[in-house]
Amino acid sequence: MSASTPNTPGRPQYDVVIVGAGVSGNTIAMQLGLAGKKVLILEAGVAVPDSREEYMENFYLALAKTPEAPYPTIAGRTSVNGSITQADPATLPTPRATVLGLGHKPNLSYLVQAPPEADDKNNKDPQNPKPLPDGSVRGLQFSSTYERIGGGTSWHWLGTSLREMQNDIQMKTKYGVFYDWPVTYSEMQELWALAEKTIGVAASVAQQEPLEVVGLKFPPGYQYPMGPIPMSIVDQTVSTGVAGLQVPGMLDGDGDKRMYDVFVTPTPAGRNSEPYQDRRVCAGNTNCIPICPIQAKWDPTVTLGTALDTGNVTVSYQSVAVNVAVQGKSATRIDYLVWSRDANGKLTSEKKSVTGKMYVLAAHAIENAKLLLMSQDDKGNKGIANSSDQVGRNLMDHVLYLSWALINPNDDPIWGYRGPLATSGIESLRDGDFRKYRSSFRMEIGNEGWNFSASDPYNTTMDYIQGANNALLNPNKQRLGGLALVQKLNSLLTRQFRIGVMFDQAPLPENRVTLDPTYTDGLGLPRPHIDYGLDPYTMEGFRVAADVCSKVYERMGAQEFTTTGKGGTGDFTYKGKNYHYYGAGHVMGTHRMGNDSASSVVDGSQRSHDVPNLWIVGSGSFPTVATANPTLTLMGLAFKSAKSILTELGS
Amino acid sequence: MTDIPTPAPEADVQDFANMSAALTGFQASVLKPKLDPVGLARTYYEFALAQVGAASMSALLNAYRSIQSQPPQAVADMLLETVSPTPSNQALICQSIIAMWYLGAWYIPGVKGDFGFPPTPLQIISSQAYTNGLVWKVMQSHPMGFSPFTFGYWSQPPGSLSTFGVNTGSGGGQ
Numbered sequence: 001m002s003a004s005t006p007n008t009p010g011r012p013q014y015d016v017v018i019v020g021a022g023v024s025g026n027t028i029a030m031q032l033g034l035a036g037k038k039v040l041i042l043e044a045g046v047a048v049p050d051s052r053e054e055y056m057e058n059f060y061l062a063l064a065k066t067p068e069a070p071y072p073t074i075a076g077r078t079s080v081n082g083s084i085t086q087a088d089p090a091t092l093p094t095p096r097a098t099v100l101g102l103g104h105k106p107n108l109s110y111l112v113q114a115p116p117e118a119d120d121k122n123n124k125d126p127q128n129p130k131p132l133p134d135g136s137v138r139g140l141q142f143s144s145t146y147e148r149i150g151g152g153t154s155w156h157w158l159g160t161s162l163r164e165m166q167n168d169i170q171m172k173t174k175y176g177v178f179y180d181w182p183v184t185y186s187e188m189q190e191l192w193a194l195a196e197k198t199i200g201v202a203a204s205v206a207q208q209e210p211l212e213v214v215g216l217k218f219p220p221g222y223q224y225p226m227g228p229i230p231m232s233i234v235d236q237t238v239s240t241g242v243a244g245l246q247v248p249g250m251l252d253g254d255g256d257k258r259m260y261d262v263f264v265t266p267t268p269a270g271r272n273s274e275p276y277q278d279r280r281v282c283a284g285n286t287n288c289i290p291i292c293p294i295q296a297k298w299d300p301t302v303t304l305g306t307a308l309d310t311g312n313v314t315v316s317y318q319s320v321a322v323n324v325a326v327q328g329k330s331a332t333r334i335d336y337l338v339w340s341r342d343a344n345g346k347l348t349s350e351k352k353s354v355t356g357k358m359y360v361l362a363a364h365a366i367e368n369a370k371l372l373l374m375s376q377d378d379k380g381n382k383g384i385a386n387s388s389d390q391v392g393r394n395l396m397d398h399v400l401y402l403s404w405a406l407i408n409p410n411d412d413p414i415w416g417y418r419g420p421l422a423t424s425g426i427e428s429l430r431d432g433d434f435r436k437y438r439s440s441f442r443m444e445i446g447n448e449g450w451n452f453s454a455s456d457p458y459n460t461t462m463d464y465i466q467g468a469n470n471a472l473l474n475p476n477k478q479r480l481g482g483l484a485l486v487q488k489l490n491s492l493l494t495r496q497f498r499i500g501v502m503f504d505q506a507p508l509p510e511n512r513v514t515l516d517p518t519y520t521d522g523l524g525l526p527r528p529h530i531d532y533g534l535d536p537y538t539m540e541g542f543r544v545a546a547d548v549c550s551k552v553y554e555r556m557g558a559q560e561f562t563t564t565g566k567g568g569t570g571d572f573t574y575k576g577k578n579y580h581y582y583g584a585g586h587v588m589g590t591h592r593m594g595n596d597s598a599s600s601v602v603d604g605s606q607r608s609h610d611v612p613n614l615w616i617v618g619s620g621s622f623p624t625v626a627t628a629n630p631t632l633t634l635m636g637l638a639f640k641s642a643k644s645i646l647t648e649l650g651s
Numbered sequence: 652m653t654d655i656p657t658p659a660p661e662a663d664v665q666d667f668a669n670m671s672a673a674l675t676g677f678q679a680s681v682l683k684p685k686l687d688p689v690g691l692a693r694t695y696y697e698f699a700l701a702q703v704g705a706a707s708m709s710a711l712l713n714a715y716r717s718i719q720s721q722p723p724q725a726v727a728d729m730l731l732e733t734v735s736p737t738p739s740n741q742a743l744i745c746q747s748i749i750a751m752w753y754l755g756a757w758y759i760p761g762v763k764g765d766f767g768f769p770p771t772p773l774q775i776i777s778s779q780a781y782t783n784g785l786v787w788k789v790m791q792s793h794p795m796g797f798s799p800f801t802f803g804y805w806s807q808p809p810g811s812l813s814t815f816g817v818n819t820g821s822g823g824g825q
Contacts, residue, residue, distance in 0.1 A: 418800075480731075
């Protein structure tokens with residue numbers, strides 16, 4: 001069977017056609033392939049390379065080591081007039097959101113973000129819109145990025161494999177806000193176990209048990225597939241330093257008056273503490289994002305390999321789905337463009353179609369929404385599976401606040417820039433009555449010094465070579481060389497650490513993906529248009545988190561250096577204080593799941609309410625952000641979808 | 652720049668390596684080992700030469716040769732003109748040479764970063780330049796994405812600076 005077999009009415013070419021070879025698509029393909037079902041995956045991007053050396057070389061030579069740096073490169077390797085050159089998304093077959101392309105500039109940013117901004121190279125001032133009367137800030141930029149390549153964005157996931165807390169999936173019932181998830185916690189426990197085995201999660205139940213106070217529960221006798229990743233010296237130092245610290249649920253004393261314990265727990269991780277699936281143990285490359293050089297961290301290409309080994313799964317690369325044809329209540333075929341570049345680099349494409357009994361959209365939260373909005377029903381109306389009008393709405397990110405500090409010079413160094421990027425976190429503040437009033441958060445302790453927060457070691461190094469103070473550690477603008485430079489840099493860089501805080505951002509209907517009416521990609525397809533902002537519920541979480549971070553540093557005797565408004569878009573003002581937010585790469589909500597077809601796009605199996613032979617999967621189905629990083633949970637949900645597809649196909 | 656001979660004479664490369672050792676604080680045998688499969692000293696010398704031109708490089712090496720018998724820190728401070736409020740072009744070239752060894756990239760002399768960010772380099776000189784960057788040794792660590800260490804090393808403190816090739820001047824120990 002091949003994708004080019006002519007469509008015979010009544011006899012689909014495949015049992016299931018899946019769009020997207022990432023976490024969800026590969027997991028479903030694996031399950032279907034193991035059950036003997038014939039599956040085609042349409043992957044928009046290039047094939048998984050035979051060796052990751054090619055991607056490593058891209059990483060080494062990238063001028064900015066952004067999450068996308070290793071992957072088929074769209075940024076120049078030589079700077080021009082002090083700037084990194086980038087391809088215009090209008091010229092690329094599969095442009096994607098990139099860190100370097102952030103901003104309201106459609107010639108750089110694949111996502112067309114409102115409002116547009118003058119293309120002024122020198123305008124590095126934060127875009128800091130005035131709050132509306134209700135405290136909301138609109139016109140912000142969506143800062144998360146994603147890949148469109150074989151294997152998907154989780155090439156550069158961190159590996160964090162936390163389970164959600166019990167109340168994460170019942171916010172409406174427990175706290176009267178937002179939505180409940182249409183799955184039970186006990187079912188999620190089974191799904192997480194499947195995902196943990198597939199990924200190979202390293203953790204210890206005993207180490208996680210203190211989190212029972214915030215609603216983390218394991219079934220009796222449960223064991224992770226392998227033992228935990230050792231805590232870094234950074235983790236150990238923070239853990240000791242915060243001993244006994246308690247913080248209030250709300251800053252202003254009203255609402256939740258409880259005091260919450262702050263404590264550190266090791267983070268369950270999708271990286272090997274022992275050989276697993278023929279992959280090596282972690283060597284602490286401190287590079288999980290953007291790429292693990294030795295694949296000690298699970299990524300979706302591992303599961304794709306298992307799927308392909310069944311002999312029942314085929315992948316068609318460079319195949320961009322452009323239309324899911326729907327007749328009545330059935331999806332009948334997927335139209336797609338197979339693109340290539342000729343010898344002169346000219347982009348060409350050929351239109352093809354493929355049929356299946358069932359269809360799965362696993363293209364990413366934003367790309368799923370885009371494809372649904374582009375697709376046509378039999379009456380020629382644009383937009384399918386959208387009787388709820390929720391497709392593309394409730395766009396959420398696990399928005400991130402970053403704080404950073406230097407450990408006290410009288411203490412031993414904290415030895416960052418060593419080990420996996422993060423090995424522990426503060427998970428003890430993820431649940432409480434405060435969730436009625438403000439967003440909850442988890443706190444990730446970084447092992448990479450000020451790399452994320454202040455572009456170090458580059459920044460401080462250049463500061464002391466050139467006599468500048470961009471990283472704020474050279475206030476006297478000293479210029480040093482020789483052993484004096486070594487000793488100064490050593491004393492500073494080995495004392496750096498940071499805490500990243502990720503928020504349970506509120507689902508808002510006005511945070512939305514639509515089809516941009518003006519801008520297209522290199523295949524002539526509309527690009528996603530993003531309207532985005534933050535509401536007071538979410539921003540109050542930032543306010544509390546910034547305070548908690550400061551209390552942690554104070555308790556440790558560390559000196560905080562967190563700055564906001566340090567450049568680029570991504571700042572907002574709340575209650576008179578300026579904050580900078582980052583994207584976490586955790587994109588959610590654009591086709592949310594629920595039991596009510598009037599207010600949700602898919603059901604608890606991620607099956608379309610409107611088009612029952614169509615599953616729309618991934619973190620786009622999350623009704624709320626919840627507090628864990630999403631990969632483990634979205635893989636668990638993919639197992640649930642695979643099961644429902646198999647039931648429907650009859651096995 | 653047709654006046655640049657290639658390959659550069661070995662004696663110039665060796666002097667460049669010795670000067671770089673003083674500027675960076677590392678041992679010359681680390682920058683230019685006797686058995687040198689990577690050959691970064693030559694790569695860097697030729698790269699810098701192409702960037703700054705033969706006249707500037709020749710003047711710099713001669714300036715170094717005239718003071719090379721002094722202690723390494725004194726050599727570094729003189730070449731970098733650390734006490735001068737307005738370092739010369741030659742001192743700015745020395746800054747770029749340190750940055751090249753530390754970060755594996757060529758930073759255009761005198762171009763500083765702004766708005767809290769470091770300057771963008773012209774280019775990363777090679778993947779081996781990245782993985783041999785000295786700043787990672789300064790931190791008693793390893794380049795991000797290139798760990799020579801084994802599972803769990805991060806739960807223990809690292810070895811001393813001298814084990815990372817820094818010329819601590821005491822012949823060993825930190």
